[in-house]
Amino acid sequence: MARDPVKLATVGDLHWHVDRRRTFHHHFDTVHEVADFLVLPGDLTGSGLPEEARLLAAVLAETRIPVVAVLGNHDVHTEHTREVLAILRGAGVTVLEGGDAVTFTIRGVTVGFCGVKGFGGGFGARCLTPFGETTIKSFIAETKDEAARIAHDLAGLETDLRIVVLHYAPVEETVHGEPRELYPFLGSSLLCDPIDRLGADLVVHGHAHYGAERGQTEAGIPVRNVALPVLQRSYAILEFAPDHLPLRKRKAG
Amino acid sequence: MFNDAAIANKVREAVLLTSGISAQDIVVTVRDRVVTLTGDVDTPEQRTLAEQAAHGVDGVVRVDNQLFVRPGRWPPVEPEILPWYGRH
Numbered sequence: 001m002a003r004d005p006v007k008l009a010t011v012g013d014l015h016w017h018v019d020r021r022r023t024f025h026h027h028f029d030t031v032h033e034v035a036d037f038l039v040l041p042g043d044l045t046g047s048g049l050p051e052e053a054r055l056l057a058a059v060l061a062e063t064r065i066p067v068v069a070v071l072g073n074h075d076v077h078t079e080h081t082r083e084v085l086a087i088l089r090g091a092g093v094t095v096l097e098g099g100d101a102v103t104f105t106i107r108g109v110t111v112g113f114c115g116v117k118g119f120g121g122g123f124g125a126r127c128l129t130p131f132g133e134t135t136i137k138s139f140i141a142e143t144k145d146e147a148a149r150i151a152h153d154l155a156g157l158e159t160d161l162r163i164v165v166l167h168y169a170p171v172e173e174t175v176h177g178e179p180r181e182l183y184p185f186l187g188s189s190l191l192c193d194p195i196d197r198l199g200a201d202l203v204v205h206g207h208a209h210y211g212a213e214r215g216q217t218e219a220g221i222p223v224r225n226v227a228l229p230v231l232q233r234s235y236a237i238l239e240f241a242p243d244h245l246p247l248r249k250r251k252a253g
Numbered sequence: 254m255f256n257d258a259a260i261a262n263k264v265r266e267a268v269l270l271t272s273g274i275s276a277q278d279i280v281v282t283v284r285d286r287v288v289t290l291t292g293d294v295d296t297p298e299q300r301t302l303a304e305q306a307a308h309g310v311d312g313v314v315r316v317d318n319q320l321f322v323r324p325g326r327w328p329p330v331e332p333e334i335l336p337w338y339g340r341h
Binding site: 005006007009034161201202222228229232233234235236237238239240241 | 297319321322330331332333334335336337
């Protein structure tokens with residue numbers, strides 16, 4: 001018997017602030033009609049102020065489907081991170097920080113999400129290495145720590161669908177369009193290493209406002225940059241149709 | 254010589270006259286003759302018209318169009334179907 005597809009609505013970089021109250025008030029009014037999950041890959045707020053988080057939380061609390069999110073760099077900017085997290089979680093939003101993967105069951109299909117904010121460092125052969133000044137070592141150590149959290153979560157996530165949520169980009173392909181000088185600050189391929197090693201079905205991220213929407217990892221896992229300025233639509237709908245495609249062996253961990 | 258403040262005034266006037274955008278919905282900033290448009294508009298056409306109007310002002314070297322089309326007027330969301338390989 002054919003199974004219904006699983007659908008995600010996803011959009012990043014809402015940058016919710018007081019002036020946008022009118023613009024976004026009805027943004028997610030009908031999302032439950034078109035998706036099973038709403039996924040928000042970071043920069044939920046303008047600058048991480050509790051008031052901004054409260055405005056967004058009030059809208060998300062009315063959403064009739066599970067909401068899964070990670071924070072972005074804007075959400076930690078004013079260092080109210082704990083309060084922002086508490087406000088969003090109080091509204092029922094699952095905000096992932098690594099080490100806290102979640103599983104949902106929808107129409108008999110298990111769907112697992114893991115996520116972290118991520119960090120920068122650059123891509124491929126030009127990726128920053130922990131050499132020289134302490135500040136450089138600290139910078140790349142943060143990215144490696146985020147990657148380790150992804151590895152930990154993916155290793156334990158035994159679900160039919162496995163979705164990784166990041167704010168920073170894990171591949172260069174989806175930051176194409178941005179100035180090249182910014183690439184090291186938009187993401188890092190270090191974030192992609194555990195994803196290709198342990199397998200996943202989808203990675204969504206934001207942060208690269210002038211990047212490209214579609215890319216993939218070296219192993220062929222779809223990567224979608226769903227930053228709102230990239231989408232220029234309310235959200236992307238990503239649909240997994242299980243009965244029409246062949247099975248694949250995941251790469252051994 | 255071109256002055257950023259003067260360019261901003263001319264851009265603001267040109268945008269409001271040609272695109273039908275209300276003044277409260279758009280912010281025009283100019284730095285080194287580069288115009289940035291921010292705010293929220295009702296239609297994709299207004300977004301394009303605003304950018305074209307800004308380009309048409311003497312002294313403008315580039316326009317960074319950061320205008321958002323209000324979600325209610327955005328194109329319908331069409332799903333993208335992704336492969337689902339399933340568990341091994």
